[in-house]
Amino acid sequence: MMIKTAMERIGIVGAGMTGATVASLLRADYPGSNLVVLDKGRGVGGRMSTSRSMKANSFSVDLGAQYISISEPYKERHGRFHKELITAGVLTPLRSDIEGNKSRDPTITHHVAPQGVSSIVKHFLNQSGAELHTSEQIKQVDVKDDKVELTTESGERYQFDSVVLTMPVPQILQLQGTIADIINSKPEIKQKLEQVSYSARFAVGLFYNPNTKLSYSWGGKYIPEDPCIRFVAIENIKRGLNNPKLGPSVVVHTNVPFGLEHLEQEKNVMVPMILQHLRDVLPELPEPDEIKGHKWRFSQVHKAYEGGPGCVVLNEKPLIMLAGDAFSRSTMDGCIESALCTKDALQKVLSTKSNI
Missing domain, CATH: 3.50.50.60 (FAD/NAD(P)-binding domain)
Structure with a gap:
């Protein structure tokens, strides 16, 4: 009742x-x-945020969470949520390679959101019918x-x-x-x-026009040695999408020490420095048609x-x-x-x- x-x-x-x-x-x-x-x-999404280009006709980028890893205990406790998202096509299995991924637990499954990670949040908000401001x-x-x-x-x-x-x-x-x-x-x-307490980091999205070709086979790559960059993703490859009407897009996440060191700097000040590090890591990457920067003052929880x-x-x-x-x-x-x-x-x- x-x-x-x-x-x-x-x-x-x-x-x-x-x-x-x-x-x-x-x-x-x-x-x-x-x-x-x-x-x-x-917009909605919080730290599961997806951003779109204003200029180039390209794929969106996930400025926050990159892919969803589901452990065995959560499969048992939250299976109905996972099934709902997968059935609705909001989540699909991650099929591209994530280079440098340290997870070796075979019971953990990885998923991506084809329409961007914010689509997970939108799914539940739409389901709620809540008034949104x-x-x-x-x-x-x-x-x-x-x-x-x-x-x-x-x-x-x-x-x-x-x-x-x-x-x-x-x-x-x-x-x-x-x-x-x-x-x-x-x-x-x-x-x-x-x-x-929370970690902090910067994220930068790079958008390209449909004629641009990126010669990478991986969807994501961890960069362990760079003093600035921690993770790079080729969004269309990561999500397993191929739409000739949309250009590729790339998202770059800095590591936590870099984020904390420059936390009080404006994102627009930091973007050129981050892009210089990106050129050192991926020198063959072409110049994008549009660049978007974001500062996560509160990224992942460091101490809960x-x-x-x-x-x-x-x-x-x-x-x-x-x-x-x-x-x-x-x-x-x-x-x-x-x-x-x-x-x-x-x-x-x-x-x-x-x-x-």
Whole structure:
């Protein structure tokens, strides 16, 4: 039997993998709820971001996660999610070579997203039917009359019966309003939040016109010795696509030490330096028609929330929850794990309230 409560308007901050999966799960369990997803970016995906060219008619590039690796334990726990994505064609087996891949576990399977890794997030967001607001950066979270009020940088206000925050933990700690008092009143949670840390890196996408030919057989390549570049992917080869109407595209990811060293530099300042290193690594690579740079201040989680609980209930009345890969692992399945934990914790709170 469906639990009926007054908690019908639920806000989810962050349109990444965790936020999208939470929205999808809540829609299935609470079909009458008004679900609203807010994200500071212009598009969805979070760190599973895909970018398209504005000039060249070429394949898109994955600026965040490159391919999806699924371990045996997650195959058992999350098989229904994997099957759904594969059946829908959102995920397909990785068939191209990834040079330098250190994974030797034969039970781990690797997949790619033919339409870009953000299509995984879009799949779950579309499934949720949630109301989506992009370019909305939350700066303040307040508790007012048993509601949670979110205030954006632009001054917009949204009120909810419950809120799930899936943004990086340092951004949560910077929020103003009642939430700061709540965190300060719970020193154990605050200490664990302050101990969470992230790696940082830059990504650069290179786009080519359809007449360009790249003479590579591999889809991805790890670069272990370069002081700047960690990974290069030829997107169309990596995804196993061949469309003569689209030109090839390349994405470059820097290593973590380089990212941390230059973290406070603007991406446009760093792109020429990164491209010079790329020329040293792949001297035969032609000049692209378009270049896009991106800085990941919060890339993969370096140190997760102690105990990896999946999510944290920060406040019960009204409900404020913290979720995301910082509370599990920085993988697609880590985000699914966090989303499932969030759904279970929310159901527990709702069930308790319904029995009062």
